[in-house]
Amino acid sequence: MATVPLLDYADMPAASQAVIDDIKATRNVDDVNNFWKALAHQPRTLKHTWESLKLVMGPSALDPLVKEMIYVAVSIANNCDYCIHSHTASAFNRGMTDAQYQDLLAVVGMASQTNALANALKVPVDNVFKK
Amino acid sequence: MATVPLLDYADMPAASQAVIDDIKATRNVDDVNNFWKALAHQPRTLKHTWESLKLVMGPSALDPLVKEMIYVAVSIANNCDYCIHSHTASAFNRGMTDAQYQDLLAVVGMASQTNALANALKVPVDNVFKK
Amino acid sequence: MATVPLLDYADMPAASQAVIDDIKATRNVDDVNNFWKALAHQPRTLKHTWESLKLVMGPSALDPLVKEMIYVAVSIANNCDYCIHSHTASAFNRGMTDAQYQDLLAVVGMASQTNALANALKVPVDNVFKK
Amino acid sequence: MATVPLLDYADMPAASQAVIDDIKATRNVDDVNNFWKALAHQPRTLKHTWESLKLVMGPSALDPLVKEMIYVAVSIANNCDYCIHSHTASAFNRGMTDAQYQDLLAVVGMASQTNALANALKVPVDNVFKK
Amino acid sequence: MATVPLLDYADMPAASQAVIDDIKATRNVDDVNNFWKALAHQPRTLKHTWESLKLVMGPSALDPLVKEMIYVAVSIANNCDYCIHSHTASAFNRGMTDAQYQDLLAVVGMASQTNALANALKVPVDNVFKK
Amino acid sequence: MATVPLLDYADMPAASQAVIDDIKATRNVDDVNNFWKALAHQPRTLKHTWESLKLVMGPSALDPLVKEMIYVAVSIANNCDYCIHSHTASAFNRGMTDAQYQDLLAVVGMASQTNALANALKVPVDNVFKK
Numbered sequence: 001m002a003t004v005p006l007l008d009y010a011d012m013p014a015a016s017q018a019v020i021d022d023i024k025a026t027r028n029v030d031d032v033n034n035f036w037k038a039l040a041h042q043p044r045t046l047k048h049t050w051e052s053l054k055l056v057m058g059p060s061a062l063d064p065l066v067k068e069m070i071y072v073a074v075s076i077a078n079n080c081d082y083c084i085h086s087h088t089a090s091a092f093n094r095g096m097t098d099a100q101y102q103d104l105l106a107v108v109g110m111a112s113q114t115n116a117l118a119n120a121l122k123v124p125v126d127n128v129f130k131k
Numbered sequence: 132m133a134t135v136p137l138l139d140y141a142d143m144p145a146a147s148q149a150v151i152d153d154i155k156a157t158r159n160v161d162d163v164n165n166f167w168k169a170l171a172h173q174p175r176t177l178k179h180t181w182e183s184l185k186l187v188m189g190p191s192a193l194d195p196l197v198k199e200m201i202y203v204a205v206s207i208a209n210n211c212d213y214c215i216h217s218h219t220a221s222a223f224n225r226g227m228t229d230a231q232y233q234d235l236l237a238v239v240g241m242a243s244q245t246n247a248l249a250n251a252l253k254v255p256v257d258n259v260f261k262k
Numbered sequence: 263m264a265t266v267p268l269l270d271y272a273d274m275p276a277a278s279q280a281v282i283d284d285i286k287a288t289r290n291v292d293d294v295n296n297f298w299k300a301l302a303h304q305p306r307t308l309k310h311t312w313e314s315l316k317l318v319m320g321p322s323a324l325d326p327l328v329k330e331m332i333y334v335a336v337s338i339a340n341n342c343d344y345c346i347h348s349h350t351a352s353a354f355n356r357g358m359t360d361a362q363y364q365d366l367l368a369v370v371g372m373a374s375q376t377n378a379l380a381n382a383l384k385v386p387v388d389n390v391f392k393k
Numbered sequence: 394m395a396t397v398p399l400l401d402y403a404d405m406p407a408a409s410q411a412v413i414d415d416i417k418a419t420r421n422v423d424d425v426n427n428f429w430k431a432l433a434h435q436p437r438t439l440k441h442t443w444e445s446l447k448l449v450m451g452p453s454a455l456d457p458l459v460k461e462m463i464y465v466a467v468s469i470a471n472n473c474d475y476c477i478h479s480h481t482a483s484a485f486n487r488g489m490t491d492a493q494y495q496d497l498l499a500v501v502g503m504a505s506q507t508n509a510l511a512n513a514l515k516v517p518v519d520n521v522f523k524k
Numbered sequence: 525m526a527t528v529p530l531l532d533y534a535d536m537p538a539a540s541q542a543v544i545d546d547i548k549a550t551r552n553v554d555d556v557n558n559f560w561k562a563l564a565h566q567p568r569t570l571k572h573t574w575e576s577l578k579l580v581m582g583p584s585a586l587d588p589l590v591k592e593m594i595y596v597a598v599s600i601a602n603n604c605d606y607c608i609h610s611h612t613a614s615a616f617n618r619g620m621t622d623a624q625y626q627d628l629l630a631v632v633g634m635a636s637q638t639n640a641l642a643n644a645l646k647v648p649v650d651n652v653f654k655k
Numbered sequence: 656m657a658t659v660p661l662l663d664y665a666d667m668p669a670a671s672q673a674v675i676d677d678i679k680a681t682r683n684v685d686d687v688n689n690f691w692k693a694l695a696h697q698p699r700t701l702k703h704t705w706e707s708l709k710l711v712m713g714p715s716a717l718d719p720l721v722k723e724m725i726y727v728a729v730s731i732a733n734n735c736d737y738c739i740h741s742h743t744a745s746a747f748n749r750g751m752t753d754a755q756y757q758d759l760l761a762v763v764g765m766a767s768q769t770n771a772l773a774n775a776l777k778v779p780v781d782n783v784f785k786k
Binding site for chain 5: 657658659661688689690693694700704707708711712715716717721722724725726728729730731732733735736737738740741742743744752754755757758759761762763764765766767768769770771772773774775776777778779780781783784785
C-alpha cells in the first residue's frame, strides 16, 4: 500500500499533468507506471525526478541496456522492491537475454559477498589503487 | 587497519599459497592485492572466494567491462571502501573511459534517489511488471 | 506474515500486559499497533523498546514533528516497510502538511543521491569539517 | 583517497568553472568543498547535482535547519563518511544546538533499532496506516 | 511476485535437476523451497550457490544453530524478506528456543543502534583494536 | 575524525562521569573506549546506551561469545567501522578461535550473497515459513 493515494491523470495538478504528458510522449505509451502516479502529488519533485531520469538514461557514452543493468544492480543492493521489478522488466524490454540476466545476478551476488568480506576484514586499500 | 594481519606469501599455509599461485598465474601479476593477503589466513574461504570470482568474472554472456562496472555499482551501494577502489581501478584498466565513468556515477546516483523515493512512497508494483 | 504470531492482550505474559497498559495510557488509545503485539512475546525486549521510545520521542530540545520526520527519513533509508508506514502516518497525525512531506521526500532523495556520489568518489573530508 | 584527483579551479573544464562560480556566489564563500572538486571532472553531473541541491535545500515549506538535520539522518543511515561530516558541520552552522544534536542522534539510534526489530519480525502493516 | 517464474522440476534444465536432486538428498526432503525453483533457470548460479551453501553451512568449527542465527542476523540487517523467513524457520527447526530468539533480536537491535551512533559520531578506532 | 571532540573524564558532565564509573567497574578496566568518550557529551544517550548494552549483553539464554559474534555480523552488514573493530576484538577476547572467525566470515559472506539473490529475484516466501 502506498503512503499516498495513486493519482489518476484527471485528479493531478496541472503542473503534474504536463510532466505526465512528457513521459507519455517520450516513452510513447498510453499510461504511466504507478511510480509517477504516486509522485504526481508533488509537481516539483515529479518534474525534477523525471527530468533527471530522462537526462541520465538518455543517449550518452554507455549503452542504454548497460545503464539499465547498472540500475537493476543498484536497486537490488538498495533492496527497492518497486525498482527491481520495474527496471528488470525494462532491461528485458531493451533486449537483455536470459544468459545476460544470469550474469548480472551472478556479479551482484559475488560483489555482495566480497563487499561483506572486505568490510569485515577492513582490508586497507592498496597504494596502487589510490589517485 | 585490517582486523587480521596481512600475510606475506612465505607465512601463508600451503593451501593458501596454492591459491595465490593461481591468482598470480591467471592475472599474470607478480603480487596479489591486500584482499587476498587478508583472506590467506583462511585457506577454505580464500579458495572458495577466488574460484567463485574467477568463474563469475570469466568469459560469459556479458562483456568483462560491463561486469566490472556492475561490480563497482554494487560496491558503491554497499559502501565497500576497498571494493570501490579496487574495482573502479580495474574498470579503468579494462578500458572504461572518463565519459563512461561519468555515466556510471550518474546512473548510480539516479538509482539511489529513485530507490529512496519508491521505498518512501511504498509504490505498489504494476501488474505489467509481474511474472 | 510475521515470523511470530501477533499476540492478543489476553494471551500475553503479565509482564507484557503491563507494558501494553502503559502504551495505551500514554498514547490514550484503546489498542496498540501490530509492532507491540509482535514484541509482546518478549517482555524484556518489549519493555526496553517501549521505555526507550517513550524517552526518545518525549519532550526534549527538538519539536515532536521534527523528530517524527527524522524517524521517517531513517526508516526510508533502512527500508523498513512497517516503520515507514507507521511513522509517516504518525507525522501526518502530528500536523505534517503535504508540502512538508514533499520537502521531506525531496531531501531524502537528494541525500541518497549525494551519499552515493560521495561514497563512489571516496571524497576526502575537508579539514574544516574535522574536530 | 578519492578515486579521481580533486581538481583545482584552473584545471576544470569551463562548464565546471561556471557551476563552481555559482556555488561560490550562492554560498558567499571563497572556495568550494572537496565534493565539488571531485565532481568537477564531470560538468554534466556537477551541474545537475548542484542545481538539484540548490532547489531542494533552498526556501520551501520546511525550515532550513530541519532539512539539514534530515540530511544528516539519511547520511548516517547510508553511512556516507563525507556527507556525515559536511552536513553535521552545516547543521551546526545553521544553529543546531548541542541538545538538538543529542536529540537527533537519539532518534536516529532509536529508529535504527526499531527498524531492525520490525524487519526481523516482519510485522504486517496495520490497516489504519494504509491509504 | 518473482522476477522470473518459479520452475517445476519437470521444466528445469537437466543440469538444474541434478542440483535439485542433491539438495533433496542432502536435506532429506521431498521438495525444495521457492528460492531454488527461482534459481533453477540458471544452472550455473544454482550449482555454485548450492555448493557454496552446503560447504559453508556444513560441519565446521561453529555449531550449526549458531551459524543459522548469524545467517538470520545478517538477513535482518540486509532486510531480505525471503531469507529472514526461511532462516528464522530453519533456526527454530535446529532447536532455537524462544528465549534464544529473544536474545538474537535484542542483540540485532542493540547492534543496529550502536552502529548508527558510532557511524554518526565517526568515532576513531582505538589503537588497542588495531592489528 | 569524530564529529565531536572525545572527552577526557575530567571534562565530562557529572552525569556522564557516573556512567563511565559504572562501565569501568562492570568491565574491570582503567579506561573506556573512544565510543564512550564521544557519547559522554550526551549524558542521557550515554546512560541509556550503556544500560541497554549491559542488559542485552549480560547473562541470558545465549552464550556471551555467540552474542558477540552476532554483534560482529550485524556490524559488518551495517558496515560500522568502529563496531567491526571493537566487537571483533571483543569476540577474540571472549575466546573466539581463528577457525570460528573463519566460519563467521564465511556465513556472513554467504548470507550476503543469497540475500542479494533472493532480493533480486523477489522470491515469494514459502507457505511453510509463514506463521
